Amino acid sequence: MRKPTFIVKQSLKIFCLLTGFAVMTWSFSFTKYIRGQFVNLNVLPERLKEYMYFMGRRLNGAYLSSLNKADNHDIPIIFIITPTYYRLVQKAELTRMANTLRLVKQLHWIIVEDFEVINLKTQEFFQSTGVSFTYFAQSKRSETNNHHRGADQRNAALDWIMVNHNPSMPAVIYFADDDNAYSLEIFQQMRYTKKLSMWPVGLSGGRTYETPILKDGKVIKFLAWKAEKRKFPIDMAGFALNANVLWTYKPMRFSTDADPGMLETKLLERCCTWAEIEPLADNCTKILVWHTRTEKPKVRMFDNVLEV
Numbered sequence: 034m035r036k037p038t039f040i041v042k043q044s045l046k047i048f049c050l051l052t053g054f055a056v057m058t059w060s061f062s063f064t065k066y067i068r069g070q071f072v073n074l075n076v077l078p079e080r081l082k083e084y085m086y087f088m089g090r091r092l093n094g095a096y097l098s099s100l101n102k103a104d105n106h107d108i109p110i111i112f113i114i115t116p117t118y119y120r121l122v123q124k125a126e127l128t129r130m131a132n133t134l135r136l137v138k139q140l141h142w143i144i145v146e147d148f149e150v151i152n153l154k155t156q157e158f159f160q161s162t163g164v165s166f167t168y169f170a171q172s173k174r175s176e177t178n179n180h181h182r183g184a185d186q187r188n189a190a191l192d193w194i195m196v197n198h199n200p201s202m203p204a205v206i207y208f209a210d211d212d213n214a215y216s217l218e219i220f221q222q223m224r225y226t227k228k229l230s231m232w233p234v235g236l237s238g239g240r241t242y243e244t245p246i247l248k249d250g251k252v253i254k255f256l257a258w259k260a261e262k263r264k265f266p267i268d269m270a271g272f273a274l275n276a277n278v279l280w281t282y283k284p285m286r287f288s289t290d291a292d293p294g295m296l297e298t299k300l301l302e303r304c305c306t307w308a309e310i311e312p313l314a315d316n317c318t319k320i321l322v323w324h325t326r327t328e329k330p331k332v333r334m335f336d337n338v339l340e341v
């Protein structure tokens with residue numbers, strides 16, 4: 034027969050172990066929050082979650098619009114629409130992108146965070162870049178198919194343009210994901226897009242590149258994934274639209290119930306024909322954008338002192 038003190042001691046040990054484990058798990062989640070990254074909201078107590086959500090709604094409206102800072106009003110504005118979401122490489126991706134965009138004149142960058150609230154650290158980062166920008170949050174809408182990354186965010190950005198931009202001012206819209214690579218030349222070329230311009234995209238669709246094929250300066254077919262099934266078989270990075278189409282062909286929005294890979298073509302089918310495609314990049318003979326994808330880092334230790 035074991036002594037009662039032995040049983041008490043064992044129970045105490047188990048209790049301490051369990052408590053320790055619970056505290057470690059909780060502090061890990063909390064650490065993530067205090068880094069300002071607003072991830073893992075679900076592990077927080079309900080009241081705190083609601084409070085953060087409430088604060089977030091307020092932050093949501095507090096985006097910074099600095100269109101007036103754009104430097105040269107004689108040339109069309111380029112609206113860059115970038116959906117983004119929190120992951121370890123987010124700041125690295127956005128830094129790389131900002132370093133490109135800051136070299137382009139008369140450009141306004143609309144960044145849409147795929148979450149309930151914006152991230153203040155990310156907003157501070159955008160402020161530090163000197164790029165004219167608007168940053169707000171739009172989480173994925175519940176009816177959206179999971180396979181469409183960034184669609185609701187892009188639609189929210191299009192809504193923003195229609196509210197904030199005066200359509201009599203010339204402007205062009207480009208959907209630029211945060212992980213691609215962009216030459217400066219492509220921005221100069223897309224600026225004067227009459228309706229729809231297109232160019233090849235490197236490393237896209239499982240090929241070395243996807244591109245429209247031209248004959249006498251007109252598109253006659255596409256070299257691309259599922260070219261026979263899609264009217265405009267082109268990646269998001271391979272076209273720009275004149276902002277006018279937003280007012281002429283309402284509603285110019287992405288169909289979030291489209292089949293996988295059909296997002297781009299479904300949008301362009303709303304407004305354009307092949308005959309209207311304006312080929313850029315020296316008649317589609319140069320690769321000026323690349324559909325690069327960043328490898329997920331293999332992190333085993335979370336050291337939280339420095340922000341990554």
Ligand code: UGA
Pocket residue numbers: 115116117118146147180181182183184186209210211212268269270294296324326
């Ligand atoms: C390809 C196309 O290039 C995208 O334009 C298209 O939206 C996407 O497929 C799709 O249809 O799902 P891919 O490299 O596979 O792109 O996708 P990501 O780069 O992972 O995502 C596209 C954009 O959405 C990025 O800017 C990314 O930051 C953003 N995103 C991704 C979110 O906002 N939320 C997510 O959960 C994932």
Ligand code: MN
Pocket residue numbers: 210212213324325326
């Ligand atoms: Mn990508």
